Amino acid sequence: MTTHPPKSGAWPGVRTAIAAGAPALVADAVLALDEAGRREVARELPGHIGVAREAIAARDRHRGVWTDGEAWIEPMRVAGAGVLGGAAAVATWLYRRDFTRWRRPLDSGPLLRVIAARPPEWQADLAVRLALRLRGSRTQARDDSMPLALGLLRRTGAVPPDHDPITIAWVSQPPDLENDPLAEHLVPRLFEAEGVGRALREDTVDPPSWDSGRRTWLGALRAVVAAGRFAPEPLADGCVRRFLRGGSATDLRFFARLHEVLAPVPSKERTRDYLRLLPAAPGPVAELALRQLRGAGELSGEEVAEAVSALLFRPEGKLVRAGLTLLDQAARDTAGDLDDLAAALASALLCESYEARERTVRLAVKHAGRFTPAGAEAVREAASVLPAELAARLSEAYGMTAAEPEAADDFVPGPLPPFEPLAREPFPPPLDDLTATYDKVGAGGAKTTARTWGPGG
Structure with a gap:
């Protein structure tokens, strides 16, 4: 046992x-x-x-x-x-x-x-x-x-x-980055963990007036960067990586604000990344990317063409106008001929917005003398799809010939046969006496029922 x-x-x-x-x-x-x-x-x-x-x-x-x-x-x-x-x-x-x-x-x-x-x-x-x-x-x-x-x-x-929910849990608590031993490990993961942007979508640099004693994550990150605990450039790189992964404006709002707080120095090294953000990133992200591109120094003709092509086909009018301004600025800053910008100008002429095409025509006329024959030909090809009144403005500057009128055919319309509408019976007179009308309809309905079913039916 x-x-x-x-x-x-x-x-x-x-x-x-x-x-x-x-x-x-x-x-x-x-x-x-x-x-x-x-x-x-x-x-x-x-x-x-x-x-x-x-x-x-x-x-x-x-x-x-x-x-x-x-x-x-x-x-x-x-x-x-x-x-x-x-x-x-x-x-x-x-x-x-x-x-x-x-x-x-x-x-x-x-x-x-x-x-x-x-x-x-x-x-x-x-x-x-x-x-x-x-x-x-x-x-x-x-x-x-x-x-x-x-x-x-x-x-x-x-x-x-390396577990996203632990990072979400961390940012769900008030920050104490100066004294928190987890900051060294989890700050870099802010840009990789899914859900951080949504958790911090309402975060601002300064707390609201009704809760002035509360610390915000943007404010805390700004403080530790200013104190030298974290370098701003790696954090800015993290923001750009997060932008390139895509997402809604809500998911990226915190990172766009953090990018503004960090105020990274524009650099040629990130030019390619910012160009990739222009076509489809949410509006605030595209705007900050454009600001960085403007501050990065002179762009090549290929880079200008890529930026203009991306901006002119966005739905935001502000970004469309910014694309045209970028094109004009690049033309003024370029020495010599503007053939490198011909592709960008041609893209602008294809924009769906009539206002944008009209402004592009003004730019094309303004700089017409700075294109070689090859560059002017690229502009002429794109101008072939313009409305007649806009094409006419380019014709003199670029040597465009008016389109040949289409040959008229020998079709002669003949008279159509007369149309005779079918005769219609007149409408019955209006019903003035509802009681008499009810009696009449009721009696008619009773007779109809009797004829249908018969006696005892």
């Missing part, structure tokens, strides 16, 4: 503390246990979940009070965190479905006490495991999973896992 070793007596004391609904007492009890006592309590805990729930409910009924019935949960979590062996087992225990509740624990101190008694490597392992369990769900929004994971990562110095 199999015999079980006698119990050490550890479980009754822990069970009494759980029944009292006192997490601090449970922490005191499990911290006083030896290895054998912890194993004993660990064996008893899973089967005690239903008992603990019912004991708290019975206590409330006996007292004649109503509570949310969750007072047993935190003592059970503290007990498991103090006695279960592996970090994986504790991570699973803390957030098992039986412990789902409607509000966070009022005091996380007892739980942190029993975790802090474990070896440092064990605590770091638990911190990473808890971070990887984050999903950003509604349940996790009301439990302590996010603050506990972040708190343990800070206390243990563990490197946060």
Whole structure:
């Protein structure tokens, strides 16, 4: 017959503390246990979940009070965190479905006490495991999973896992970048984690007047850049990478504002990236890209043509006008002939906006003498699709010939046969007496029914 070793007596004391609904007492009890006592309590805990729930409910009924019935949960979590062996087992225990509740624990101190008694490597392992369990769900929004994971990562110095929800959880808390050990790891991930832009879409550099004491993320990032903790250029590069990945104006609003806060020095190295943003990026992003291009120095004819082609076919009139201004400025800044800008001018002549085409014609006439025959030919080819009045303005400057009138054919329209409408019966007179009309219609309806169905039908 199999015999079980006698119990050490550890479980009754822990069970009494759980029944009292006192997490601090449970922490005191499990911290006083030896290895054998912890194993004993660990064996008893899973089967005690239903008992603990019912004991708290019975206590409330006996007292004649109503509570949310969750007072047993935190003592059970503290007990498991103090006695279960592996970090994986504790991570699973803390957030098992039986412990789902409607509000966070009022005091996380007892739980942190029993975790802090474990070896440092064990605590770091638990911190990473808890971070990887984050999903950003509604349940996790009301439990302590996010603050506990972040708190343990800070206390243990563990490197946060490459997991988007941990970054979202981090930016969902007020920033303290000067003192936060996670900033070194998570600031670079702001540009990679999906959901950061949406979480910070309402963030501004300065807090609103009604909450002037609150710190904003843009303000905090500006402060640490000014203090020299983070260099502005890598952050600006991160913003540009985030723009190139695409997204809605809402998702990119925070990064556009951060780019403005950083005020990166325009550079030729990022010219290609900013050009790629012009055709389809949201309006505010395209505007900041254009400002950077203007400040980066003289653009090549190919780059101007690419920028103008992108801007002229955007729906925003402001950006269309900016494209034409860019074209005019490039023409004035270019020495010698303007053949490199012929492609850009031709693209502008194809714009759907009549106003833009009219302004382009003025630019073409203004700079007509600076094109070689090859460049002028490129302009003439594009001008062939212009309306007649705009084409006429270019004809003299570019030697365009008026289009040959189309040859008239010998079709002579003949007279159409007369149309005689069909005769229509006159409308019946209006009904003035509704009573007589009802009697007449009712009598007619009765006769119709009799004729249809017959006697007895």
